[in-house]
Amino acid sequence: MADHQEIRRNVWLSDAGGVRYHLRALCHRRRRWRAFRDTVATWFAAWRPPCQRLVLVGPSAGHTLPLAQMHGFSEIVALEPDPVARRWLAWRAHHLPLHFDAIDVLSGATPLRPLRTAFPDAAVLFCNVLGQVAPAGGGRWHERLADSLAGHHWASYHDVISTDVRPLAGAGPMSCDARRLETVLERFWPGGQLALVDHETFRLAGPSQPADYALWPLGPDRWHLIEWVVHRPPVGIGPVGAADRTPLTPPPDP
Numbered sequence: 049m050a051d052h053q054e055i056r057r058n059v060w061l062s063d064a065g066g067v068r069y070h071l072r073a074l075c076h077r078r079r080r081w082r083a084f085r086d087t088v089a090t091w092f093a094a095w096r097p098p099c100q101r102l103v104l105v106g107p108s109a110g111h112t113l114p115l116a117q118m119h120g121f122s123e124i125v126a127l128e129p130d131p132v133a134r135r136w137l138a139w140r141a142h143h144l145p146l147h148f149d150a151i152d153v154l155s156g157a158t159p160l161r162p163l164r165t166a167f168p169d170a171a172v173l174f175c176n177v178l179g180q181v182a183p184a185g186g187g188r189w190h191e192r193l194a195d196s197l198a199g200h201h202w203a204s205y206h207d208v209i210s211t212d213v214r215p216l217a218g219a220g221p222m223s224c225d226a227r228r229l230e231t232v233l234e235r236f237w238p239g240g241q242l243a244l245v246d247h248e249t250f251r252l253a254g255p256s257q258p259a260d261y262a263l264w265p266l267g268p269d270r271w272h273l274i275e276w277v278v279h280r281p282p283v284g285i286g287p288v289g290a291a292d293r294t295p296l297t298p299p300p301d302p
């Protein structure tokens with residue numbers, strides 16, 4: 049129960065969701081976040097899952113999403129607990145076949161499992177959410193994803209680390225198959241000690257899957273290292289099961 053309350057409070061007030069996040073987006077989306085948004089658009093364009101339906105988990109108001117590129121889907125389902133974000137996203141995505149569902153696929157004893165059962169044929173995009181929310185039952189998302197979504201096409205961009213240490217000038221997006229986080233960090237920050245928050249998502253699709261990295265300058269003194277990974281199901285593996293649904297809980301009044 050405490051975990052759920054913590055998540056709700058973060059949704060409303062943290063830098064990663066809610067009002068404070070929307071204010072940051074208003075300030076920085078067009079200029080400071082521009083290069084990062086372009087990078088997410090490039091990653092998304094290269095993904096091309098062979099699915100008619102797309103599920104967006106944690107899209108917020110789509111501040112960093114390439115909505116203009118989402119035309120190819122016959123249905124887009126957004127799972128987002130923030131009511132302000134939902135309204136804003138609905139307005140921004142009015143040209144898309146987008147609707148909202150109140151199912152919470154990140155909480156409960158078996159998080160992610162509801163995605164498999166409620167959206168068996170859909171591709172899933174985790175929209176910078178898995179580095180913000182921990183699995184309710186403990187552990188890491190790596191194992192949950194491998195257990196529950198092996199038969200799905202899914203992709204995720206997510207925080208790997210965040211820090212207030214300025215990165216190297218000109219450190220741009222890159223692909224990297226390094227097994228050690230330190231190896232990736234060396235490409236973005238000068239050597240030596242780096243004070244950081246580890247979001248425990250490094251190599252989220254598993255060590256054998258390639259990953260891409262880019263910097264997201266959240267604000268003037270805060271940088272997030274974002275990872276992009278893609279999972280394609282092995283031929284012959286598909287999801288099965290009946291739907292179990294936990295409703296998304298809206299954030300409390302501030």
Ligand SMILES: C[S@@+](CC[C@H](N)C(=O)[O-])C[C@H]1O[C@@H](n2cnc3c(N)ncnc32)[C@H](O)[C@@H]1O
Pocket residue numbers: 055059064065066105106107108109110111112113127128129130133152153154155175176177180181296
């Ligand atoms: C960093 S923001 C996402 C940013 C977004 N991709 C963008 O383009 O601006 C994380 C989002 O995850 C959402 N979130 C938190 N818990 C969630 C849950 N259980 N299911 C779906 N979304 C959730 C938050 O409301 C917030 O909008």
